[in-house]
Amino acid sequence: MGAGDLGRVYKDGEVIVRQGEAGDCMYVIQAGKAEVLQEQNGRNMRLAVLEEKDFFGEMALFEREVRSATVRALAEVRILTVDKRAFLRRIQEDPTLAFRVVEQLCHRVRRLNEELAQTKTGT
Amino acid sequence: MSFGLFSSSFKHCLLSRPDVNPSNLKLDNGSRVAVIGGGPAGSFFSYFLLDMAQRVNIDVQVDIYEPRDFSHTAPQGCNMCGGIISESLVQLLAVEGINLPATVVQRGIDSYMLHMSVGSVRIGTPLHEKRIAAVHRGAGPRDIKEVKWKSLDGYLQWLASDKGAHLVCDRVDHFDWKDGRPQIKTRGGLVQEYDLLAVAVGVNSGLLKIFRDSVSGYEPPRVTKTYICEYHLGQETIEKYMGSSMHVFLLSIPRLEFAAIIPKGDYVTVCLLGDDIDGPLIKSFLESPEVRRCFPPDLPLDPPSCHCLPHINVTGATQPFADRIVFIGDSGVTRLYKDGIGAAYRTAKAAASTAIFQGISAENFRQYYWPACKRIAIDNRIGKIIFAYTGVMQKLRHDLRGILRMVSKEQMKDGCNPRMSMALWDLFTGSAPYREILLRMLNPVFVGRFIWNVVVGSLPIKRGRRP
Numbered sequence: 001m002g003a004g005d006l007g008r009v010y011k012d013g014e015v016i017v018r019q020g021e022a023g024d025c026m027y028v029i030q031a032g033k034a035e036v037l038q039e040q041n042g043r044n045m046r047l048a049v050l051e052e053k054d055f056f057g058e059m060a061l062f063e064r065e066v067r068s069a070t071v072r073a074l075a076e077v078r079i080l081t082v083d084k085r086a087f088l089r090r091i092q093e094d095p096t097l098a099f100r101v102v103e104q105l106c107h108r109v110r111r112l113n114e115e116l117a118q119t120k121t122g123t
Numbered sequence: 124m125s126f127g128l129f130s131s132s133f134k135h136c137l138l139s140r141p142d143v144n145p146s147n148l149k150l151d152n153g154s155r156v157a158v159i160g161g162g163p164a165g166s167f168f169s170y171f172l173l174d175m176a177q178r179v180n181i182d183v184q185v186d187i188y189e190p191r192d193f194s195h196t197a198p199q200g201c202n203m204c205g206g207i208i209s210e211s212l213v214q215l216l217a218v219e220g221i222n223l224p225a226t227v228v229q230r231g232i233d234s235y236m237l238h239m240s241v242g243s244v245r246i247g248t249p250l251h252e253k254r255i256a257a258v259h260r261g262a263g264p265r266d267i268k269e270v271k272w273k274s275l276d277g278y279l280q281w282l283a284s285d286k287g288a289h290l291v292c293d294r295v296d297h298f299d300w301k302d303g304r305p306q307i308k309t310r311g312g313l314v315q316e317y318d319l320l321a322v323a324v325g326v327n328s329g330l331l332k333i334f335r336d337s338v339s340g341y342e343p344p345r346v347t348k349t350y351i352c353e354y355h356l357g358q359e360t361i362e363k364y365m366g367s368s369m370h371v372f373l374l375s376i377p378r379l380e381f382a383a384i385i386p387k388g389d390y391v392t393v394c395l396l397g398d399d400i401d402g403p404l405i406k407s408f409l410e411s412p413e414v415r416r417c418f419p420p421d422l423p424l425d426p427p428s429c430h431c432l433p434h435i436n437v438t439g440a441t442q443p444f445a446d447r448i449v450f451i452g453d454s455g456v457t458r459l460y461k462d463g464i465g466a467a468y469r470t471a472k473a474a475a476s477t478a479i480f481q482g483i484s485a486e487n488f489r490q491y492y493w494p495a496c497k498r499i500a501i502d503n504r505i506g507k508i509i510f511a512y513t514g515v516m517q518k519l520r521h522d523l524r525g526i527l528r529m530v531s532k533e534q535m536k537d538g539c540n541p542r543m544s545m546a547l548w549d550l551f552t553g554s555a556p557y558r559e560i561l562l563r564m565l566n567p568v569f570v571g572r573f574i575w576n577v578v579v580g581s582l583p584i585k586r587g588r589r590p
């Protein structure tokens with residue numbers, strides 16, 4: 001990690017958040033890639049690959065649920081943690097901070113819709 | 124035309140004009156916005172104004188007036204500050220999609236060393252993560268040989284330009300009103316009218332006096348002088364002597380309120396805040412053993428590579444808005460002694476969202492922008508109480524020993540609630556509001572533990588065993 005790199009480096013395969021665990025922060029990728037995996041019937045299914053500027057773990061900030069998926073480093077990835085309290089306090093003062101979070105959630109819903117449509121039509 | 128001679132009767136003229144009903148003051152397609160000052164506040168304002176305008180499909184033109192070239196070394200290219208981007212700002216920017224690049228961040232900070240007359244202690248973040256950035260505001264100090272990192276202000280300006288802001292490399296000298304609209308004149312002779320003016324000239328600009336005389340109700344912030352200097356140590360030496368720690372000092376030196384040494388790439392920055400900073404105060408700080416220990420013994424501390432005596436706010440501005448004008452960053456309201464760049468982000472964004480979603484009349488700014496400023500101003504009052512207390516404490520060796528003992532114990536035990544460490548971390552790094560820090564310090568468990576540590580720390584124990 002270079003002197004000017006912010007955040008923390010996770011090595012290839014290292015788990016950043018684990019499905020089913022409680023979480024009180026979200027994460028923003030600074031450099032590198034991470035994969036989102038969901039465990040079903042003992043098998044890991046890859047849901048998405050996240051890249052620089054993408055964030056994850058935000059669902060645990062808004063719902064009081066455990067992590068819905070596991071996120072694992074794909075090669076070396078550098079990640080910045082965003083504290084729940086500071087983030088929610090700031091959203092209360094400046095609701096426009098949520099724009100990007102909502103935007104990313106919209107992208108995800110759009111992608112899921114497309115995948116669902118593909119599955120239903122069998123393409 | 125008489126620039127700068129605007130009287131407070133303007134508002135009456137404005138309100139009596141039938142076409143200028145304040146509730147009609149809004150930004151629309153083709154509206155023109157001038158941002159005076161391209162430091163953090165000006166660039167953040169331009170960036171977010173354009174971002175929000177694009178979201179609601181309004182096509183506005185933004186011109187940033189900034190005479191400094193941030194790719195220049197020495198004071199010509201520098202906005203004079205310690206160069207710490209607080210933990211909270213680093214996180215917020217990441218959420219905004221702005222990851223500070225390693226071409227700008229010279230060092231990620233993950234801990235700080237607290238130096239007191241009774242000893243020193245290292246305080247690490249609980250996450251063991253680098254979430255504070257040390258940067259240079261310009262391209263580097265006067266004697267820099269090779270420019271390896273870019274300026275923070277230059278980077279923020281690039282973000283604003285990339286969003287569509289137009290940069291005018293000129294100094295605004297005068298301001299007046301023309302048909303109810305702000306009109307500015309630059310040193311280069313350019314005269315332009317705008318629908319909205321965002322004033323982000325900091326507190327080291329003579330232009331604020333013109334606005335004080337021209338904008339009814341606006342009173343610029345009160346300021347005090349500070350001292351900043353830079354020393355060239357080279358990366359290896361910095362790594363050896365400072366690592367990724369910021370060094371803060373609570374020393375019993377008369378008139379010195381707060382001092383910090385911030386490691387960067389090849390340089391370290393020394394910042395002093397206090398009453399009437401002058402030569403003798405600077406000398407007694409640099410010669411104190413606690414400071415000397417942070418530097419290689421053979422390094423001459425005089426003269427430094429670069430130095431300056433910029434102003435810092437001690438109060439916020441009064442009524443930092445009027446119809447079609449808003450004062451942001453240091454020219455408006457900022458945080459006391461800490462996280463000024465974070466406050467510039469907050470006020471700039473509050474002003475931009477008011478202008479896009481509410482309107483640009485004084486009433487709009489009073490209703491939607493002023494609360495953001497007031498929150499900072501109220502918190503600063505609490506900050507003053509905390510700084511007054513730390514000022515007294517610097518002279519009380521028993522209290523200092525109590526702090527030293529409490530922090531040392533907390534840092535040794537993983538898993539315990541590091542109450543004192545976190546309070547000091549947030550106080551020195553500006554990561555949490557002063558109100559939150561004070562509430563934590565008034566917690567009975569905190570007070571109880573502190574008193575216990577003061578008592579135990581004052582007991583005569585064997586030499587060398589005291590932390």
Ligand SMILES: Cc1cc2nc3c(=O)[nH]c(=O)nc-3n(C[C@H](O)[C@H](O)[C@H](O)COP(=O)(O)OP(=O)(O)OC[C@H]3O[C@@H](n4cnc5c(N)ncnc54)[C@H](O)[C@@H]3O)c2cc1C
Pocket residue numbers: 159160161162163164165188189190191202203204205206207208209293294295296323324325326327328329330349350351394395433434435451452453454457461462463464465467
């Ligand atoms: C000693 C010291 C240490 C500090 N350390 C830190 C720190 O570590 N971290 C932190 O977050 N904050 C720190 N601050 C505070 C921080 O510097 C300010 O809060 C921050 O720079 C405010 O940004 P701004 O854009 O409002 O003003 P500025 O940064 O002052 O920018 C104002 C801009 O306006 C331009 N300008 C001025 N007049 C005109 C004109 N007439 N026409 C056109 N342009 C003009 C200037 O050239 C400048 O670029 C420190 C301050 C001091 C004094």
